[in-house]
Amino acid sequence: MRVLVVEDEIRMAENIARSLREGASYAVDIATDGVEGLYMAQSEPYDAVLLDLMLPRLDGLELLKKLRNTKQHTPVLVLTAREEKESVVALLNAGADDYLTKPFDLGELLARTKALIRRGKGQPSPVLTVGDVEINTSNRTVRRAGKNISLTAMEYRVLEYLAHRPGAIVSKEELLEHLYDYNWEKFSNVIEVYISGLRRKLNNGRQLIQTLRGQGYMLQ
Amino acid sequence: MNTPAKSIKRHLILTVVLSQLLLAAGLVFTGVFYTQRRLEAALDTDLEARAMSVAALVRYAEDGSHSLVFEKSLVPPPLDTVHPDFYQIQKGSLELTRSGHWPSNLTFNNTGLKAYRSLTISGIPYRALFLRQIPILDREEAPPSSADTLTVVYATPTVALHNQVLAAGAYIAVASLIWLGLTVLLALWGIRRGLLPLKHLAAEAAQVSAQNWELRAPPDAEQVAELRPLTEAMETMLNRLRQSFMQQREFLANAAHELKTPAAILKSTLQSLLQKPRTAPEYEAGLAQALDDMERLEKLLHWMLRLARAEQWTQAALPRELEGIDVAGTCEEAISGLRSLARSRKVELHLTTNSNVVCRADPEDLELVWVNLLENAIRYSPPGATVEIQVSRDNGSGTVVVEDHGPGIPEKDLPHIFERFRRADPSRTRETGGFGLGLAIAKALVEAYGGTITPESTLGRGTRMTVTLPTQQN
Numbered sequence: 001m002r003v004l005v006v007e008d009e010i011r012m013a014e015n016i017a018r019s020l021r022e023g024a025s026y027a028v029d030i031a032t033d034g035v036e037g038l039y040m041a042q043s044e045p046y047d048a049v050l051l052d053l054m055l056p057r058l059d060g061l062e063l064l065k066k067l068r069n070t071k072q073h074t075p076v077l078v079l080t081a082r083e084e085k086e087s088v089v090a091l092l093n094a095g096a097d098d099y100l101t102k103p104f105d106l107g108e109l110l111a112r113t114k115a116l117i118r119r120g121k122g123q124p125s126p127v128l129t130v131g132d133v134e135i136n137t138s139n140r141t142v143r144r145a146g147k148n149i150s151l152t153a154m155e156y157r158v159l160e161y162l163a164h165r166p167g168a169i170v171s172k173e174e175l176l177e178h179l180y181d182y183n184w185e186k187f188s189n190v191i192e193v194y195i196s197g198l199r200r201k202l203n204n205g206r207q208l209i210q211t212l213r214g215q216g217y218m219l220q
Numbered sequence: 221m222n223t224p225a226k227s228i229k230r231h232l233i234l235t236v237v238l239s240q241l242l243l244a245a246g247l248v249f250t251g252v253f254y255t256q257r258r259l260e261a262a263l264d265t266d267l268e269a270r271a272m273s274v275a276a277l278v279r280y281a282e283d284g285s286h287s288l289v290f291e292k293s294l295v296p297p298p299l300d301t302v303h304p305d306f307y308q309i310q311k312g313s314l315e316l317t318r319s320g321h322w323p324s325n326l327t328f329n330n331t332g333l334k335a336y337r338s339l340t341i342s343g344i345p346y347r348a349l350f351l352r353q354i355p356i357l358d359r360e361e362a363p364p365s366s367a368d369t370l371t372v373v374y375a376t377p378t379v380a381l382h383n384q385v386l387a388a389g390a391y392i393a394v395a396s397l398i399w400l401g402l403t404v405l406l407a408l409w410g411i412r413r414g415l416l417p418l419k420h421l422a423a424e425a426a427q428v429s430a431q432n433w434e435l436r437a438p439p440d441a442e443q444v445a446e447l448r449p450l451t452e453a454m455e456t457m458l459n460r461l462r463q464s465f466m467q468q469r470e471f472l473a474n475a476a477h478e479l480k481t482p483a484a485i486l487k488s489t490l491q492s493l494l495q496k497p498r499t500a501p502e503y504e505a506g507l508a509q510a511l512d513d514m515e516r517l518e519k520l521l522h523w524m525l526r527l528a529r530a531e532q533w534t535q536a537a538l539p540r541e542l543e544g545i546d547v548a549g550t551c552e553e554a555i556s557g558l559r560s561l562a563r564s565r566k567v568e569l570h571l572t573t574n575s576n577v578v579c580r581a582d583p584e585d586l587e588l589v590w591v592n593l594l595e596n597a598i599r600y601s602p603p604g605a606t607v608e609i610q611v612s613r614d615n616g617s618g619t620v621v622v623e624d625h626g627p628g629i630p631e632k633d634l635p636h637i638f639e640r641f642r643r644a645d646p647s648r649t650r651e652t653g654g655f656g657l658g659l660a661i662a663k664a665l666v667e668a669y670g671g672t673i674t675p676e677s678t679l680g681r682g683t684r685m686t687v688t689l690p691t692q693q694n
Contacts, residue, residue, distance in 0.1 A: 009481060009485055011485045011488075011489065011509070011513065012481075012484060012485045012488055015485070015488035015489050015491075015492045016488060016492075018492045018495075019488070019491070019492045019495055022492070022495050022496055023495055023496075054481075081477055081480045081481060081484075102480045102481065102483075102484040103480055103483045103484030103487045103488075104484065104487075104488075105487075105491065106487075106488050106491035106492055106495070107491070
């Protein structure tokens with residue numbers, strides 16, 4: 001999963017990003033003003049946007065309205081220092097999916113972001129099940145037929161993304177776009193390394209991940 | 221409601237009653253005095269008539285002896301049989317007659333022709349008249365060329381007179397008391413009615429609260445001349461209270477709001493540090509970051525307290541005793557504190573002092589003003605540029621100009637640069653890491669000391685902040 005954090009307080013943004021990377025294995029990008037944030041949100045396929053309201057150049061609320069006007073359905077979690085009912089109503093009406101008031105708990109931010117992404121992908125439960133594989137997104141554990149399977153952070157990222165779209169063909173490009181942040185060099189063969197790793201670890205006779213040559217991967 | 225310690229109503233009623241009592245007493249006294257004087261005058265006239273009529277009963281004997289006789293049988297019977305009149309008639313030192321029980325001690329030293337005396341005979345008050353040289357009326361038997369005259373003393377009891385005076389006094393007193401009662405009732409009614417607007421006003425004033433600052437003076441209270449200054453004073457007081465209340469509330473809201481950001485940063489730093497077990501150097505780095513965040517929070521708190529104090533000073537809510545301080549000195553202090561920042565940005569700070577400017581201010585406040593202005597100027601200056609600070613004096617005011625050669629501020633943003641939370645240019649503010657509060661603080665502090673701060677800016681050429689401060693007058 002890839003998340004955009006739009007927050008002008010660098011330290012805050014870095015803390016959030018660190019938490020999302022370490023606590024959810026997400027790829028995280030940071031935008032420090034409204035204009036940059038809007039540009040990034042529109043040009044990259046984020047799975048969620050965490051949006052601060054008080055932003056230079058373009059106010060968070062305006063950014064949100066502009067984003068929704070371009071039919072972008074990315075889930076948006078607003079971080080606000082305001083608590084007044086009116087602004088909350090305005091936020092939700094402008095297309096925000098959830099909000100958190102500063103100062104917030106990073107754990108709560110993490111949980112809400114996960115839930116937001118889950119709902120955005122049509123998955124109501126934090127435990128994703130594909131065949132006999134269970135992926136618990138809240139504590140990032142993977143079991144196959146009741147047996148714990150230990151994965152690297154990147155392997156987990158790939159599996160979690162595929163598990164959110166069971167039965168669908170996910171292209172290598174899509175995986176690259178959703179699993180890496182802006183600063184990473186995107187080598188397509190890196191994905192293949194993780195896929196083969198996953199196959200090896202999850203192998204118990206029946207192969208879960210299928211490769212459709214020239215099209216991508218499918219988990220089922 | 222407690223009984224008030226001092227009641228206007230009671231006070232007014234007491235005044236009315238006392239003045240009425242005084243009036244009644246005066247009336248009674250005057251009435252009694254007048255009645256007594258009138259009755260005494262009438263009695264005196266009567267006394268003389270009676271004395272003369274008794275004297276008329278003296279005549280010469282018919283035997284030609286020219287001796288005088290008194291026709292006692294012709295004396296009319298006394299009106300008051302219990303306290304009869306007394307009389308004594310003498311010719312020279314020869315006593316012709318006297319009534320029974322004539323007190324022997326009754327003497328007149330007086331030598332005039334006519335004299336009145338009030339006296340007491342066996343406990344009864346009497347009025348006595350002494351007449352000399354009364355001619356004898358009987359001329360038939362009088363010897364030729366006779367010049368005999370009589371001396372008459374006549375006394376009559378004044379018991380009846382005193383009773384009459386007392387009756388008149390009692391009558392006046394009773395009548396006065398009845399009138400007094402009536403006027404007190406009237407006064408009570410009047411006072412109650414007169415104080416009614418005050419009651420209404422109090423009821424209206426009781427409605428005033430932090431939610432409802434409006435004091436609508438009731439129409440009857442507005443029509444009362446004595447209450448008008450009170451309602452006006454209450455309205456001005458309420459306005460002042462509301463203003464400072466609103467200011468406090470706004471400050472509280474702003475303060476809470478502005479503290480949230482650094483508090484949220486600090487919290488997130490600590491939470492992300494605790495998210496998973498880390499190595500000692502990682503913890504160390506995290507704690508250093510937290511300390512950094514804490515210092516930012518602390519600085520903001522310090523600024524906000526200064527600002528709160530400055531704003532209270534503007535409202536003259538805090539007393540202050542300030543000494544005259546050298547403005548250029550505070551500039552130097554600010555500059556020396558910013559040297560390292562200036563050096564790291566390769567910006568030159570240049571102070572020019574044309575004259576000695578002395579202001580009444582807290583030096584720390586002025587220093588904070590210069591620090592905020594200079595910090596802004598330094599951060600927006602390109603490397604190698606100079607920030608100029610000029611201290612000069614006009615008549616009555618000192619001027620400090622802080623000028624940078626940075627990119628300048630767009631004209632549309634100029635009016636907003638002093639608003640808290642405003643960050644005119646994002647490309648700058650990200651680097652400043654400020655809270656958008658520095659300029660707001662500078663402005664509030666300058667205004668707290670009765671000064672002004674004026675920004676001027678030309679895009680591409682730089683920004684010029686002109687601060688004027690009233691100089692010390694003495």
